[in-house]
Amino acid sequence: MELYCLEPDFTVKAQLDPNIFLDERVLQSLLTIEDRYVPQCSYFQRVQKDIQPYMRRMIAVWMYEVCEEEKCNEDVFPLAINYLDRFLAMMSTTKSYLQLLGSVCMFLSSKLKDSRPLSAEKLCMYTDNSITTRELLDWELVVLGKLKWNMASVIPNDFIDHILHRLPIPKDKLQMVRKHSLTFTALCATDDRLAMNPPSMIAAGSVGAAVCGLHLDHTDPRLSRDNLTDLLAKITNTEVDCLRACQEQIERVLATSLQQGQQFRQETGVRAGNKAREQQDQSSTPTDVRDVNL
CATH class of the missing domain: 1.10.472.10 (Cyclin-like)
Incomplete structure (x- = not known):
């Protein structure tokens, strides 16, 4: 007789432990260390020369859409944004690498917070293959190095x-x-x-x-x-x-x-009749941040 290990398609979450949330020491510990994970300056003024605030908003919305599409754990997206901000506050980056950086941050946060992390191949697909798996893995080490492997960030x-x-x-x-x-x-x-x-x-x-x-x-x-x-x-x-x-x-x-x-939604309704003709020039996945890279 063969034995099979069948894992369910859904994630089974542990119940919240009220003893943890009612223990004042846990909350005070979080409050004590939270400042370590907050950018200490407005990096658009002091660090970044090529990246503008609207570009950061575009990449953040794209990251959110990818996490929603993949039904990631609720902590994956805000943790990925924390990595993104901390990295941009330390290292000057060109806008052509911004989507790659966002992908790496999701890659890392999903490993830490999700029982089924995002794969490198899938993240490359969400960029319309504008990045390669090799680039993603190489930049993973860059981000880890800049953040000094301190990945257990305190988030809201x-x-x-x-x-x-x-x-x-x-x-x-x-x-x-x-x-x-x-x-x-x-x-x-x-x-x-x-x-x-x-x-x-x-x-x-x-x-x-x-x-x-x-x-x-x-x-x-x-x-x-x-x-x-x-x-x-x-x-x-x-x-x-x-x-x-x-x-x-x-x-x-x-x-x-x-x-x-x-x-x-209003604009989408107006354009609905022309959607078929426009699809040739548009991305079919939530990846359309091409304006950032231009």
């Missing part, structure tokens, strides 16, 4: 559950708030203006935006905007004014993203 997602377990959120709403908060942290990762904010502040602002957006203040006065901001500031040891400004910026980013999404 690491704080979400710690914050949620300290808020008076109804249990039946907890998963919804968590889902919205993680969506907002991913959205923040695409915006370079938020790149230098501490991960705990991004997480707290995202949770605040999620709670306010879901109107949970109707269920508990402690979740009203002002009371919630004060509570979030205490949890993350953040200045109230700084946190309030961060949350307002996150909400503006969200509003802009929704507006752009509506505009895109």
Whole structure:
């Protein structure tokens, strides 16, 4: 009789351990080390000569689309963006290498966070084979060297559950708030203006935006905007004014993203009749960042 090891097609996740999220020492440890993983300067002004903010936004959106397409773990994309920002803050790079760098960052983060990491071949495919597997593997060593192999970065997602377990959120709403908060942290990762904010502040602002957006203040006065901001500031040891400004910026980013999404859908509807003729000049995968390389 032959024995087969059959692995399921779906990923089985471990349950969250409340003892970890309610232990104050764990949260304080994250708050203590988070600054090590934040770019210390605006690299567009001091380091990068060829790469502009709009190019960073384009590559970030492309990376997000690839992670969504591959159904990556929710931590893969923000961690990859953390690697991208830290690398760009240290080493001047030409725009022709930006997509290669983004691919390498996804390659590394998926190895750390996903049970089924992205393959080098698949990432090359998502670039329309504009990069080779050899280039990807060579640049993997370059990125690891520049980041000194310090890859276990603290990201906003690491704080979400710690914050949620300290808020008076109804249990039946907890998963919804968590889902919205993680969506907002991913959205923040695409915006370079938020790149230098501490991960705990991004997480707290995202949770605040999620709670306010879901109107949970109707269920508990402690979740009203002002009371919630004060509570979030205490949890993350953040200045109230700084946190309030961060949350307002996150909400503006969200509003802009929704507006752009509506505009895109309208333009897509107008162009639908010409889509067949245009496909010859367009990429068939989420890879179209060719404007960056021109």
